[in-house]
Every structure is written in C-alpha cells, then in structure tokens.
Amino acid sequence: MSLIKHDIKIDESFYKVDEIRQLTDETFSLKLPKARFAFKAGQHISLGIKGDYQSREYSIYSGVNDNNLEVLVKEVEKGYFTPKLRKLKAGDLVEIHGPFGKFGMEPKDAETGKFVFIASGTGIAPFRSIFRTYPEIDYTLIHGVRYSTEAYDRNEYASDRYVLCSSRDQKGTFQGRLTGYLKNCTFTPETQFYLCGNSDMIFDALEILKDKGFERDQIHCEVYF
Amino acid sequence: MNPTNTKKVAFKTLGCRLNQYETDALVTDFDNAGYQLVDFDGSPDVVVVNTCTVTNQSDQKSRTVISQAARKNKDAIVVVTGCMANNFKEKLESQENITFVVENNRKSSVLALVDAHFSGEIIHPNQLPQDVFRYEPVQKSLHTRSAVKVQDGCDNFCTFCIIPMVRGRAVSRPVEEVLESVRKTLENGFKEIVITGVNIGRYEDGEAHFEDLLEKILEIPGDFRVRISSLEPDGFGDRFVELFANPKLMPHLHLCLQSGSEKTLLRMRRMYDVEQFRKTINQFRSVFPDFNFTTDIIVGFPGETEEEFQQTIDAVKEFNFSHVHTFKYSVRRGTRAERLENHIPEKVKNARSLQIRELSEENKLNYFTSFIGQTQDVLIEKISQGIANGYGQNYVPVRFKASKAEKNTVHSIRLTEIRGIGENMYVFGELND
Numbered sequence: 001m002s003l004i005k006h007d008i009k010i011d012e013s014f015y016k017v018d019e020i021r022q023l024t025d026e027t028f029s030l031k032l033p034k035a036r037f038a039f040k041a042g043q044h045i046s047l048g049i050k051g052d053y054q055s056r057e058y059s060i061y062s063g064v065n066d067n068n069l070e071v072l073v074k075e076v077e078k079g080y081f082t083p084k085l086r087k088l089k090a091g092d093l094v095e096i097h098g099p100f101g102k103f104g105m106e107p108k109d110a111e112t113g114k115f116v117f118i119a120s121g122t123g124i125a126p127f128r129s130i131f132r133t134y135p136e137i138d139y140t141l142i143h144g145v146r147y148s149t150e151a152y153d154r155n156e157y158a159s160d161r162y163v164l165c166s167s168r169d170q171k172g173t174f175q176g177r178l179t180g181y182l183k184n185c186t187f188t189p190e191t192q193f194y195l196c197g198n199s200d201m202i203f204d205a206l207e208i209l210k211d212k213g214f215e216r217d218q219i220h221c222e223v224y225f
Numbered sequence: 226m227n228p229t230n231t232k233k234v235a236f237k238t239l240g241c242r243l244n245q246y247e248t249d250a251l252v253t254d255f256d257n258a259g260y261q262l263v264d265f266d267g268s269p270d271v272v273v274v275n276t277c278t279v280t281n282q283s284d285q286k287s288r289t290v291i292s293q294a295a296r297k298n299k300d301a302i303v304v305v306t307g308c309m310a311n312n313f314k315e316k317l318e319s320q321e322n323i324t325f326v327v328e329n330n331r332k333s334s335v336l337a338l339v340d341a342h343f344s345g346e347i348i349h350p351n352q353l354p355q356d357v358f359r360y361e362p363v364q365k366s367l368h369t370r371s372a373v374k375v376q377d378g379c380d381n382f383c384t385f386c387i388i389p390m391v392r393g394r395a396v397s398r399p400v401e402e403v404l405e406s407v408r409k410t411l412e413n414g415f416k417e418i419v420i421t422g423v424n425i426g427r428y429e430d431g432e433a434h435f436e437d438l439l440e441k442i443l444e445i446p447g448d449f450r451v452r453i454s455s456l457e458p459d460g461f462g463d464r465f466v467e468l469f470a471n472p473k474l475m476p477h478l479h480l481c482l483q484s485g486s487e488k489t490l491l492r493m494r495r496m497y498d499v500e501q502f503r504k505t506i507n508q509f510r511s512v513f514p515d516f517n518f519t520t521d522i523i524v525g526f527p528g529e530t531e532e533e534f535q536q537t538i539d540a541v542k543e544f545n546f547s548h549v550h551t552f553k554y555s556v557r558r559g560t561r562a563e564r565l566e567n568h569i570p571e572k573v574k575n576a577r578s579l580q581i582r583e584l585s586e587e588n589k590l591n592y593f594t595s596f597i598g599q600t601q602d603v604l605i606e607k608i609s610q611g612i613a614n615g616y617g618q619n620y621v622p623v624r625f626k627a628s629k630a631e632k633n634t635v636h637s638i639r640l641t642e643i644r645g646i647g648e649n650m651y652v653f654g655e656l657n658d
Contacts, residue, residue: 046382053559054559055559057561097394100382101380101382199488200488202491203488206498216498223491223494
C-alpha cells in the first residue's frame, strides 16, 4: 500500500526592491513589497541577490501589518555582500527565503507581558518589528551604539521607553556600553528579556541578568556576529 | 517484483542516519522492482552514491567514493544524490563520470529516473517530483533496526552549518503518515525503529509537537523498541522525560552539545546554553540514573580559546557522555562562521580533537564498566562464528555466545566483562533467559 503523498511547499521567491532608505553613512534599510509574505514579529529571512550564489540572514525590520517588508543593513567595509546590497536600485531583484526563527512572543503575551529589549547596533531590527506589530506592548528598549547617529528611527519610539547607550559620543541617554547601563538597572521579577546583537554583548548581558537573579528561561537571544 | 529485470544495483551511503534510512528505502524500491543488490565489485548496472557534505572530510570521502564507483564500473549508470549533490550541483553535473545528479528533495524518485533511462526515456532529474517524505517503509535492509523519517530540513541556521542550505527549511511529516509508516515497518518484521530527521525536536504538525508524536508511536500495539536519533538540546520539558518510563522507549539520547563554552555556543548561534543542557541531563538522570548520553562536539571553532576548549573538556567530563563524536571545525561555504575571525590552525584542531577522543574513550570504558554484573535486553543484529552481536537498551554494544538464539530476537544478557578497545570496545555477556 502506498503512503499518503503530498506536495512540498516552495518557499523561495523573488522580490523587486522598492526603495533603499539611507539611515546613516553606513546603514540603510532595504524596502521590498510585502505582497503575501507572512511572518511573525521577531523572525528573520535569508536574503540573496539575483544571480549571486551567496545569501545572508537578516531580521525583519518592519511590522507584520506594514505595507513593506524591510530589513536593516549595515555595510561592512570590504565585505562581499553588503556593498552589493547597497548598490541595488529600485526594481532590482532580490531572493527571499523564510521566514525563520522563534525569536519573538505570542500575541497574547505581547498584550500582557512586561518586556526589556536589549540591542546592539542593527540588532534593533526585530524590536522595531515587534513594536510596530504590537503598538501597545509594555517595553523598554536599551540600544547600544558607538555614535548616537546610529539610533535608527529613534523618533518612532517613545522617549521614556528608549534608552540610547552611546560609547563614543556624549549624546546618548547613557554614555558608555549598554552593559554598563544594564548593571545599574532594576527590573521587576516577571520581566521577559529579549537580546539581539553581537555575541560578546549577548554573553555579557546574559551574565549581568543572571547575576540579577533572572532565570535563563526569561532571557531570549538572537545572535548576530 | 519484476522477474524479467536482470539489472544489478549497488549503493554507497555516507554521513548521517537520515541518509542511511533514505538509502534503505531506495534499496527497498529497487528490490521491489526486481533489481539485484550487489556491492561495487559485483558488476552493477547502476551505482547510487548517497553523499554527505557536512564537513570538508565528508566532501573528500564523497568525491573518493564517486570516483571509485565510476572507475570500477565504467558501463554503469552513476547516480549521485545526497547533500553534496545540493551543495556542489553544477560542479558534479559537469563531471563526465556521473550520469545523474539528484538533489535531496528528489532523491526518493531515483528508481523512476533509472527505470526511465533503461527504457530509453530521457528524463532530467529536475523533472522528478519534489517530496522529502515519499519513501516507502523499508522492507529489505542490512540492519535489524529501521529508521522512520518524521522530519526534514532545519531553520536554526547555526553559524557553522551547511544543512539548512542543502536540506532546506524544516518540514514535518504528518502524524498519521508517520504512524502508518511505523506500523508498516513493524509489519515488515523490524523489532526496533529509530525516529529520525534533521532536527526532530522541532517536529510540528498542527498542534502536535515531538512529544505528542512520540507518545502516539509508543501507543502502537506490539512488541518493539523505539530509539531517537540525534536531537538538539532545546525545548524539552518534564513530559519528554516521562515518556522514557515506557519500556518501549530506549534510555539513550544523542544530544548535540557542540561546545561546553557559553561564548562559543553563542558564536555558533546555538539555541541553548550549558546551564540548560545541564538541567536536561540532570532531569533525566534524576529519574533514570544510568541513562546514556552521547554527543557531538566541534573543536577549533573560529575564536575558540584554550579556556573555551577547556570548558568543553570539563563539560564532557561532567556530563559523562559515553561517546563523543568529535568534529574538527571546517569551513562551509556561505555559512556565517566562514566570515568569523580567528580561524584556528589545523594543528591546534588536531590536538584538541585527540584530547576529546581520548576523554571519550575513558568515559566509554567507565560507562560500560558500570553495567558489569547487570542484565540488558539485547536485540541480535548479527551472528558470526557463533557469537551474537547487538545492542542493549542503553545502546551498549553486547556480544555473547548465540547458542540457539537467532538474529532479530531479543534476549536478556548478563554482562560479564569489557572486551576490545577504542571504537571496537564492547561488553561480553551470557544468556540469562
């Protein structure tokens, strides 16, 4: 007897670039039509350029209900991929796989929970997606950057919820690394922590939070380099 | 079976249990179609090489096997499939000694491709249907245990790993289809099944997760044993541990730690930390003290310091893995780790690999020794010169004088002494039933 047969869902597709939105000299957002692309806030995609064998993973920077699918990209000097991305123009094709990942929360938890989002650099991307998807969410966003110009789309966040930690200028809420700020913070016991950024920051932040007595199950991580 | 078919087919499999299962299923297909199964020296008309690409070494082995297969059988059709076929498709397609390159998601239709070739049809592998679960239950196998595939692909994107690129995104086989496959496999005479896939812990079919599937498999009537192939150590709770109280479910897990260093795990983008891993191990051993854990460790991951490596050594000691499958990190093109800084010299990787392997041997000896004087229920996999070979519940290799015991039967064996060394270490025992 034959087993039940079923089709495999094909998850790859090409999208035309709508816009490259320049945020700083190095960082830009790539806006694509959202079309029927469905995802959960906090997830990431694999992005390739038509005709190029390489691809990279990017957290989605836009909200679930936004008109565009957007990713946040920092150009790596002498890198292979990001300079090519930056040269894309409206109408060029990119290839998307995904969405992937479990970084994020269930909608009911977003309505009732208390969240602290901790990001370094472009690690802010999934938090903007979460914030735009759940506008009523109770959050504090701690964003670590080198220069305050890297406070991407800062005006979208309420000033009392956004903490900018700038390590190389004095224009942030806090001058220094975000881990320096974190050490002196107090949080309520039920807080859920979401960390996104480079692995060194995440390692240090994890240690600080564990020292403060928070359980590992309360701390969710998405590692960039 | 087609009695008019006089063709001969040979298979070679590299890599993981999933690949082995998929080859077994293809063997079943070819056997049902009347092909005679031979080895590479048996003048096959068709050779199928099911490749692996998980490390540089796997690539090298796969290339060597393909060359040997083609060289020894110049008139045969050479079919190359498996993960290397995905990773190096164009390159392999350009090789004159390969007839067909079949990607993983079309692997289940290799027989249709070969039959078409022999009947004069011209089919390109890209025309074959894409279905990663199309495999029929295994009927004929070189093993006494059969794998059942429940899942394929992985979405974790660990920074070192090529698998999401060559196996595709995570997809789960529907529960009813899995259960039907298990029943059929048992009807075919297997006494032990191995639940397999790429990342089976992330099994998800509607509301059903891995524990739900496992529970339903264990509820299937019959006298059989269930093993779980390698598992990612995240996302399990008390219920998973409780399922091991069922005597059908064997007390062994291959739980992939990869590193004992928190920093390295983060750079690898693993989904757990050492503390969570420790919690899982302790949870199991508090209920089942002699539970067997084996693992995979990658040594020489980019940036791995001496201190970080020492943390891995400490973890291997603490968690008392009875076997560590040690991999020296090797660059996989297109992965994030390829772009990490501070790649480790080969000489250092070799030294670290040796240290882990030596520790693994020590652990294995200790673990096996702890069973001396105890009994294990052993499923006989083969009998050679009057000596039966098989595995006990805890996946301890056991040998004993077969007397009248037969292959594919389970016997209670009292374990008496350790014999052999290294990879060939086993426990000798005597019939107790």
